[in-house]
Amino acid sequence: MAEESGRGDHAFPQAQREGLYRAIHERRDVRAQFLPDPIPPEVLARLLEAAHHAPSVGFMQPWDFLVIDSLAVRERVHGIFQRENAKAAEHYSGDRGETYRRLKLEGILESPINLCITCDRARGGEHVLGRNSIVETDLFSTCLAVQNLWLAARAEGIGVGWVSILDQDELAEVLGLPEQVYPLAYLCLGYVSEFLEQPELARSGWRQRLPLAELVHGSGWGEPLADEALHEALAEVARS
Template sequence: MQQSAQLYDVINRRRDTRREFTGEPVDDGVLHRILSAAHCAPSVGMSQPWDFVMVRDATTLETFRDHVTDERAAYARTLDGERAATFERIKVEGIVESGLGIVVGYDPTRGGPNVLGRHAIADAGLYSVVCAIQNLWLAATAEGLGVGWVSFYREEFLRDLVGFPEHVRPVAWLCVGAVSGLPEVPDLERFGWRHRSPLDGVLHDERYQAGSNLAT
């Protein structure tokens, strides 16, 4: 396969993983490679404003899983009818099953006080962290691992759990682990929650045109 075809193949195979974790430990060399992929992501002013905390302790994994279960219930209470019934069937995390959580933090003090390119757009730091997460996700896919991004949590809870100082913002809990396989169809599509919108619905010529966007 050509290099470009391999890259597109990984991009298309990448899936958010919840159910497929086997619990087999991730090889240290593989973990180092996917973290290195994250660490060479683009970042505003080359600030590299990320931190990665590896969580494997069973008690910590369970504590976080319990918190996420509460937040899932809080979200479920905002739904009714068909949405509530559909959501009931959707798994939103594989925290304990994966055996490894990578908590990604954003440290806005990295790169000093005058980060090149961030003076007008403070969020550019956060965007950089998300680029690192995507690199990690694609590298993990290429390595045959599953990744599940969990966002059903309160930031203060996760900050305390992993000991981030006040100025470091938790951006993601990533469940990372060996999998039996990756689903071809995203869970949210499979369970009828939502479908990927067509590309045409988000393209605009020259200027944004309200109403040309088919995606709702």
């Protein structure tokens, strides 16, 4: 007799579910813990394959991947970071400024591999299914590729750091990108000495994680949840 269909038919086994949630909760933006050990080609290939399997609106797959092992290129990118970081530091003064200047915000030269994930804004042609109303969906789709790679990297024991303090026009020039290709994410990848228990910015006191229960609304902004059981479940998750 065929088994009856049920809501759990397509769920992963418990150990696999726990592994997925562990990767999500233990993922970190790594800056200072990189080891010099190279990433084996087969492992890097798995990470890129995971990124390539991200969802994309209209199945446009707007991403490309630049695997940057050239020290000369990385030094040029590091120079861009240093200039932009100095500009960013001007926004903070006093204790906040001192804290900012102590933060390690990149691992461009320390990590064995830099990876730039780009977004080809012309991929798929002039009319992409599902993109007519929200043209930025190509950028959103590429962000999903970044997240896929990040979670797969955590499962492989590899740290990832996103360097966002860069002038994107200068970066595009350094990497020789075509005009329609946007350098969405510049990432540092490598094995690490440790994964921090807390995100670096939380540990340093810069900013803490917001309570999830305060961010979940009902059918309209600011409306309470109609489902009391969900409200209780959110409170339980916060306590765990």
